[in-house]
Amino acid sequence: MADETTANPWDTGDGSMPEYDRFNVVNKSPRRVDALKLALGKGTFTDDEVPAGMLHVKMLWSPHAHARIVSIDTSEAEKMPGVQCILHCNNVSRVPHTTAGQGFPEPSPWDALCFDDKVRFVGDRVCAVAAETEADALRAIATIKVEYEVLPAILTVEDAVAPGAVQIHEHPEPTGISKPEQNLACTLDASVGDVEAGFAASDLVIERTYRIGYAQQSPIEPHIAITWLDEDDRLTVRVATQVPFHSRRILAQVLEIPVARIRVIKPRIGGGFGVKQEVLVEDVPALVTLRTGRPARWCLTREEELVSARTRHPSKLTMKAGVMKDGTLQALSMEVLGNSGAYGAHALTVVSCTGGKALPLYKAPNYRFDARVAYTNLPVGGAFRGYGAPQGFYGVEILMDEIAHELGIDPIALREKNMIGSGDDNPLAVALGEGGEGFPQRIRSCGLPECITIGREAIGWERRGSFDKTGTKRRGIGMVALMQGSGIPGVDMASAFLKLNDDGSLNLLVGATDIGTGSDTILSQIAAEELGVQLEDIIIYSADTDLTPFDTGAYASSTTYISGQSVKKAAAGVKRQIIAAAAEIWKCEADELVAADKAVRHPDGRALSYGDICRSTLYHHNQHQIMDHASHMSYECPPPFAAHFCEVEVDVETGEIKVLDYVAAVDCGVAIHPTAAEGQTEGGVQMGLGYALTERYCFDEKGAMQNASFADYKIFSALDMPDMKAVLVPTYEPTGPFGAKSVSEIPINGPAPLLSNAIFDAIGVRFREAPITPEMIWRALRERG
Amino acid sequence: MIQFEATVNGRPVRWDIPAGEFLTETLRSHGLIGTKRGCESGDCGACAVLLDGVEVNSCVLLAAQASGHDIVTIEGIGDARAPHPIQEAFVDAGAVQCGFCTPGMVVATHALLADNAAPTRDDARHALAGHLCRCTGYVKCLDAVELAAERTAAAKGGA
Ligand code: FES
Numbered sequence A: 001m002a003d004e005t006t007a008n009p010w011d012t013g014d015g016s017m018p019e020y021d022r023f024n025v026v027n028k029s030p031r032r033v034d035a036l037k038l039a040l041g042k043g044t045f046t047d048d049e050v051p052a053g054m055l056h057v058k059m060l061w062s063p064h065a066h067a068r069i070v071s072i073d074t075s076e077a078e079k080m081p082g083v084q085c086i087l088h089c090n091n092v093s094r095v096p097h098t099t100a101g102q103g104f105p106e107p108s109p110w111d112a113l114c115f116d117d118k119v120r121f122v123g124d125r126v127c128a129v130a131a132e133t134e135a136d137a138l139r140a141i142a143t144i145k146v147e148y149e150v151l152p153a154i155l156t157v158e159d160a161v162a163p164g165a166v167q168i169h170e171h172p173e174p175t176g177i178s179k180p181e182q183n184l185a186c187t188l189d190a191s192v193g194d195v196e197a198g199f200a201a202s203d204l205v206i207e208r209t210y211r212i213g214y215a216q217q218s219p220i221e222p223h224i225a226i227t228w229l230d231e232d233d234r235l236t237v238r239v240a241t242q243v244p245f246h247s248r249r250i251l252a253q254v255l256e257i258p259v260a261r262i263r264v265i266k267p268r269i270g271g272g273f274g275v276k277q278e279v280l281v282e283d284v285p286a287l288v289t290l291r292t293g294r295p296a297r298w299c300l301t302r303e304e305e306l307v308s309a310r311t312r313h314p315s316k317l318t319m320k321a322g323v324m325k326d327g328t329l330q331a332l333s334m335e336v337l338g339n340s341g342a343y344g345a346h347a348l349t350v351v352s353c354t355g356g357k358a359l360p361l362y363k364a365p366n367y368r369f370d371a372r373v374a375y376t377n378l379p380v381g382g383a384f385r386g387y388g389a390p391q392g393f394y395g396v397e398i399l400m401d402e403i404a405h406e407l408g409i410d411p412i413a414l415r416e417k418n419m420i421g422s423g424d425d426n427p428l429a430v431a432l433g434e435g436g437e438g439f440p441q442r443i444r445s446c447g448l449p450e451c452i453t454i455g456r457e458a459i460g461w462e463r464r465g466s467f468d469k470t471g472t473k474r475r476g477i478g479m480v481a482l483m484q485g486s487g488i489p490g491v492d493m494a495s496a497f498l499k500l501n502d503d504g505s506l507n508l509l510v511g512a513t514d515i516g517t518g519s520d521t522i523l524s525q526i527a528a529e530e531l532g533v534q535l536e537d538i539i540i541y542s543a544d545t546d547l548t549p550f551d552t553g554a555y556a557s558s559t560t561y562i563s564g565q566s567v568k569k570a571a572a573g574v575k576r577q578i579i580a581a582a583a584e585i586w587k588c589e590a591d592e593l594v595a596a597d598k599a600v601r602h603p604d605g606r607a608l609s610y611g612d613i614c615r616s617t618l619y620h621h622n623q624h625q626i627m628d629h630a631s632h633m634s635y636e637c638p639p640p641f642a643a644h645f646c647e648v649e650v651d652v653e654t655g656e657i658k659v660l661d662y663v664a665a666v667d668c669g670v671a672i673h674p675t676a677a678e679g680q681t682e683g684g685v686q687m688g689l690g691y692a693l694t695e696r697y698c699f700d701e702k703g704a705m706q707n708a709s710f711a712d713y714k715i716f717s718a719l720d721m722p723d724m725k726a727v728l729v730p731t732y733e734p735t736g737p738f739g740a741k742s743v744s745e746i747p748i749n750g751p752a753p754l755l756s757n758a759i760f761d762a763i764g765v766r767f768r769e770a771p772i773t774p775e776m777i778w779r780a781l782r783e784r785g
Numbered sequence B: 001m002i003q004f005e006a007t008v009n010g011r012p013v014r015w016d017i018p019a020g021e022f023l024t025e026t027l028r029s030h031g032l033i034g035t036k037r038g039c040e041s042g043d044c045g046a047c048a049v050l051l052d053g054v055e056v057n058s059c060v061l062l063a064a065q066a067s068g069h070d071i072v073t074i075e076g077i078g079d080a081r082a083p084h085p086i087q088e089a090f091v092d093a094g095a096v097q098c099g100f101c102t103p104g105m106v107v108a109t110h111a112l113l114a115d116n117a118a119p120t121r122d123d124a125r126h127a128l129a130g131h132l133c134r135c136t137g138y139v140k141c142l143d144a145v146e147l148a149a150e151r152t153a154a155a156k157g158g159a
């Protein structure tokens, strides 16, 4: 096995960028390894290959927000044409588990069953039918008679935690729920210093409440799983997942069969953004396959995806800060009341990131974080890009603006005075890790000051305050500063396997899950750079629980930083073996030799290509396969940093908001693939703008979502998207592969608070609730008169 | 079952299909899996194909309505041996992330460039407006449309 990564010759020791031209493959933007086949329509997604004789699953969903199932009558459905299998609470065993798709043991409560005799939101599972066609299944579902005992529905977090509220999870089986009798999925607090003393010593104490609502990840490919039994009678599951290994483990748990009997294959994935971390659609077709022996497919419709998959936890944040007149922060506190919906997936870890990722951006001697996440009878929260941090930054970054306004200080100056920087310790890292206590974190690379400088210039910050405030269209400029993490320290682990082929090409097998992020390309670049070969020489395969080594999966911004390092280690090991083989052939010392450009060179000018060396070791000389594998886990979690700026125009007659210009400057360390890093930033901003302005869940009085379609749940289209610039600010992260940190999640933290700040600058009205709609603006302006 | 007769990617086909089937399903069940399903309600553009040269969302078009017409899917625009310049442009511009929306966007760009060889950025925005992409923020997709137009113009100029 490869040992620890050798010292990086690129490390400048102070987080600054080394010379670019030392890199051959990384920090360049070659064509992505998978792009052409996708543009040709050839990428094989889950639904693009169907086994013969496959059954189709459809679900009968709960029409009630909260009810007990008294009886289910499927007698008519059983006789319907094409029907092969019907599943519900009376014929599927009760195995409490979590669908969260996390490492083991999961930090989320085991509060879910495949089918329960209770429904907890409109869109909860009641009964599944598998039939020869989807139409057959739907016709059968229409005949199923369910008798419900309707219970009072809890539709707000305030009602959920009010004394005497009806209990949503009252069954005895679930474990890990913090306070089921109070409808609390989890509670968490952490503190550093003494905030009360900090407030007392401050010149200004400011307290504000912010609310941010539901949003859905909305990958264009919905959830889908196809299952079958292979010729050895093993269950094979091809599924749109971010976590093939967790999926296998959780499936084994709920199906009560050994892990060894399950193979999970991740094909191409059409976007995930967290929602495909959830193990949501594998169990039902798997049960059908196990019972009928036939392949089965379950694909959610867009409506089902919006209602019954997972969402971003809505949150209410009460922020309080104590500051001196000059802007120095004395104390910062955040109180969160989160809404987990009907189940507690990710409740604890998401909310811990709400505080843990956002609060430490500003240094204060005293912090307090207090969080409760409640169950309600509404759609279920889950993992969603940013993972709690967007809610946290919504509070922190609007609050910073409000403080600056109160003190009459420039918002940038206030941030610069307090923000964390290179060499600082993250003040909350130990008190508040992910889901509990964490590991100490020192900031080794921080390009935030440069991000701010670049952003302020690109947006024209000095124009702020000079706009005409008399016309019907009012302009304003705002900014926010942001950070995130790179993987979950002490938890995320990735591994990689590499072997050398006859022509010097290499197979790279990784458990890391490319869900559209470009990780197959990035990991191949890392391998190629370390080995001294071209990108085309790497043949990557991800991910298949039978073929590739373990990886916790594509979440927590971990793939480049954690999986990348495992690839780099494995590549270093292979390179050492290549050199050793050459040394043996030449009967010389290995350390005389240099490997680069796909060949090993002797100081006397002789050279052996990697292909020559491989053929020699495979067929002639000391026969063996040159191959290596490596794993990587990190206690460090270096944050990427970013500053976002935008200019808006608000029509005071109609309330219409136009984003005229948007600049996102990001420090993600060394960008392994700069175009991909820009693409992540642009996509994250787009998603964040929807969260800020248009994406919301509208419920009727019974808790049913009213806008479950892409026509009515409005994600940004090309016409909505403003002109934007993504600027990469290079730093060098010494603990990352070739200096890299994460980039995919941080951009989504920006737009929601940024729009509040820019709109305030434009019209002088502060919105503390997102999304901000034209109607809200119109009403607020009418109220102000 | 009804009979579906059309020209698909330049080839005459005659398929027996269930009455009431939408064109996306017809195409996909005959191996043309490049046409994707993102919403099946006409809102996302993942299923776009050309019908007599006009872009349509095949998920809301009954196959019967397309019978007798000329249909071009993503597979008919270019293939691995001869990718279309639009497909190359999407790759080179970095416009392909998960790639699930890409076939639809390529089809839309094809329809745009057939009508308008030198589209402005705004023309490109309108052409892609019905194509939801959750990955890219559209910046590089618009770049791709421009790049495809430039390359096509250069190729024509050179010819
Ligand atoms: S699948 Fe046809 S428009 Fe979405």
Ligand code: FES
Pocket: A220, A270, A271, A516, B095, B096, B097, B098, B099, B100, B101, B102, B132, B133, B134, B135, B136
């Ligand atoms: S690239 Fe993923 S939806 Fe467009």
